[in-house]
Amino acid sequence: MTFKRDAVAVAGYAQSPIVRHFDRTLGAVALDTAKQAITDAGLRVDQIDGFTSSALFPTAGAHAMQDGVSMVTSNWLAEHLGVNPTYVSGFQGVGQLPGSVMLAVNAIASGAATHVLVHRALHNPAGSYHGNPMQEASGSNQWTAPQGFFGPLAMIGMTYNEYLQRYGACRESMAAVLVEARKNGARIPWSYWHDRPLTADEYLAAPLVSEPICRYDADIPVDGVACFVLTSAERARDLPNKPVYVRGFGMGAPTRRRLPLHWPLDDLYEVGTETARRLWTTSGLGPGDLDVPQLYDGFSPFVYFWLEVLGLCPVGEAHRLVKDGGIDSDSRTGLPVLSGGGALGNGRMHGVPQMLECYLQLSGRAGERQREKATVGLACHSSPHFGGAIVYGADV
Amino acid sequence: MPGRPLPVADDLSASFWAAAAEHRLVIARCFRCNELTHPPDLVCPHCHHTDPQFRFEPVSGSGTVCSWTVLHQSFLPGFDDDLPLLLVDVRLDEGDVRLIGRLLGGADAALRAGSRVTVTFEDLAPGVAIPAFALVPEA
Numbered sequence: 001m002t003f004k005r006d007a008v009a010v011a012g013y014a015q016s017p018i019v020r021h022f023d024r025t026l027g028a029v030a031l032d033t034a035k036q037a038i039t040d041a042g043l044r045v046d047q048i049d050g051f052t053s054s055a056l057f058p059t060a061g062a063h064a065m066q067d068g069v070s071m072v073t074s075n076w077l078a079e080h081l082g083v084n085p086t087y088v089s090g091f092q093g094v095g096q097l098p099g100s101v102m103l104a105v106n107a108i109a110s111g112a113a114t115h116v117l118v119h120r121a122l123h124n125p126a127g128s129y130h131g132n133p134m135q136e137a138s139g140s141n142q143w144t145a146p147q148g149f150f151g152p153l154a155m156i157g158m159t160y161n162e163y164l165q166r167y168g169a170c171r172e173s174m175a176a177v178l179v180e181a182r183k184n185g186a187r188i189p190w191s192y193w194h195d196r197p198l199t200a201d202e203y204l205a206a207p208l209v210s211e212p213i214c215r216y217d218a219d220i221p222v223d224g225v226a227c228f229v230l231t232s233a234e235r236a237r238d239l240p241n242k243p244v245y246v247r248g249f250g251m252g253a254p255t256r257r258r259l260p261l262h263w264p265l266d267d268l269y270e271v272g273t274e275t276a277r278r279l280w281t282t283s284g285l286g287p288g289d290l291d292v293p294q295l296y297d298g299f300s301p302f303v304y305f306w307l308e309v310l311g312l313c314p315v316g317e318a319h320r321l322v323k324d325g326g327i328d329s330d331s332r333t334g335l336p337v338l339s340g341g342g343a344l345g346n347g348r349m350h351g352v353p354q355m356l357e358c359y360l361q362l363s364g365r366a367g368e369r370q371r372e373k374a375t376v377g378l379a380c381h382s383s384p385h386f387g388g389a390i391v392y393g394a395d396v
Numbered sequence: 397m398p399g400r401p402l403p404v405a406d407d408l409s410a411s412f413w414a415a416a417a418e419h420r421l422v423i424a425r426c427f428r429c430n431e432l433t434h435p436p437d438l439v440c441p442h443c444h445h446t447d448p449q450f451r452f453e454p455v456s457g458s459g460t461v462c463s464w465t466v467l468h469q470s471f472l473p474g475f476d477d478d479l480p481l482l483l484v485d486v487r488l489d490e491g492d493v494r495l496i497g498r499l500l501g502g503a504d505a506a507l508r509a510g511s512r513v514t515v516t517f518e519d520l521a522p523g524v525a526i527p528a529f530a531l532v533p534e535a
């Protein structure tokens with residue numbers, strides 16, 4: 001198996017404002033954002049013949065799933081743009097954004113489509129995001145909901161505590177992750193947290209929700225849409241923006257059957273290490289080559305897990321690295337793993353801030369935030385053992 | 397006031413919940429490869445046999461705490477009076493079988509990774525009990 005590096009490129013993008021609640025429907029914003037991305041790529045709507053995405057609404061609640069309102073599928077988007085595409089596909093797994101990008105890569109590399117629109121539309125419903133009035137726990141819920149183990153905050157609390165206990169880490173070290181994410185998010189005009197940095201004291205004063213997780217350890221639910229246009233590398237070179245190539249990828253899934261939402265640390269490291277190996281094999285690169293390693297941070301402990309499985313620091317050492325200033329993107333020696341603000345600094349955009357930062361930096365379009373050396377990027381999503389990541393590259 | 401969600405037994409889980417109602421912990425064992433699986437699945441996750449004919453065998457209920465979390469907020473009904481709620485992630489002595497349940501006896505229990513626990517049961521309704529854990533005093 002040999003991955004075709006740099007065969008497909010990102011040619012343009014658009015990002016909506018990220019807010020608590022849109023004053024229009026999610027679908028309407030998605031359509032406007034899609035048109036903007038297509039224009040940004042130097043194309044017309046009628047040139048888009050492929051659509052890929054994940055429409056997952058990541059709630060544990062009992063909210064209605066309504067296309068165009070609480071989620072937006074590729075089919076909905078194509079139909080409402082007035083396009084009859086040759087290829088439409090939705091990604092089913094976890095690691096939704098890298099998964100959707102790979103569907104687009106495959107469609108373009110195979111010739112199933114020429115210009116593919118990848119989108120992600122996320123919705124923050126009225127009321128409690130994860131609250132669920134469940135009285136009967138059936139299916140997989142029967143094993144854990146009656147005990148009260150339910151929803152992603154309990155899930156990550158259990159895994160994070162296992163990390164703290166095993167490596168003698170303390171909650172205080174994580175303040176550096178939150179401060180870094182919010183510092184960078186505060187510089188981003190479309191971010192929900194624009195102009196609103198967070199101090200370590202504010203972080204440590206927040207009440208605990210699922211020990212050792214406090215509310216700042218989880219990204220805030222938002223309404224937001226992002227779109228990217230992908231095409232062949234050859235065609236991308238004739239379009240207005242500098243192409244950003246898909247150079248490698250890694251995806252993984254748990255190999256052991258566990259209770260729902262149970263993520264033991266050993267499972268995470270075992271499969272995460274294999275996900276990382278796949279990234280290096282497909283891309284021909286290693287952790288030392290990454291100029292813009294954008295780690296997923298929907299829950300803050302993911303930053304530790306990705307740092308370690310990727311080999312950016314030894315296993316069990318990420319808490320020390322961040323505490324010692326090792327991820328300060330303003331420092332010459334810091335790893336810029338949250339330079340795009342991540343989910344903690346933008347809002348619950350499910351991998352979009354990571355991909356967008358790679359795209360903006362590698363295409364030279366990051367404006368005042370532009371980094372001097374940015375030719376190789378990595379955009380991660382979800383957990384290393386239950387998600388994926390893409391290596392992006394640009395011409396030197 | 398709605399209570400806590402109750403487990404709904406199905407073809408795969410009926411034996412587990414019937415035993416739990418009698419305060420017995422049983423775990424599914426595949427007839428073909430002899431491995432334990434929890435929760436049971438349509439297919440054996442070890443040997444991938446599509447008709448694993450699980451036998452639900454009694455286990456000791458003794459295990460080791462791998463992790464825990466204390467919930468200060470519940471997203472389900474019926475738990476508010478029990479907050480903060482201490483949940484433990486337990487590896488059973490019988491093998492790589494992990495269960496999650498409440499640690500009864502208060503959220504301020506002196507826990508560490510490696511603490512020994514034994515299974516106990518919470519009676520939620522007539523004929524419905526779910527596994528929980530209690531600390532085994534250290535020698």
Ligand SMILES: [Zn+2]
Nearest residue numbers: 426429440443
């Ligand atoms: Zn078997």
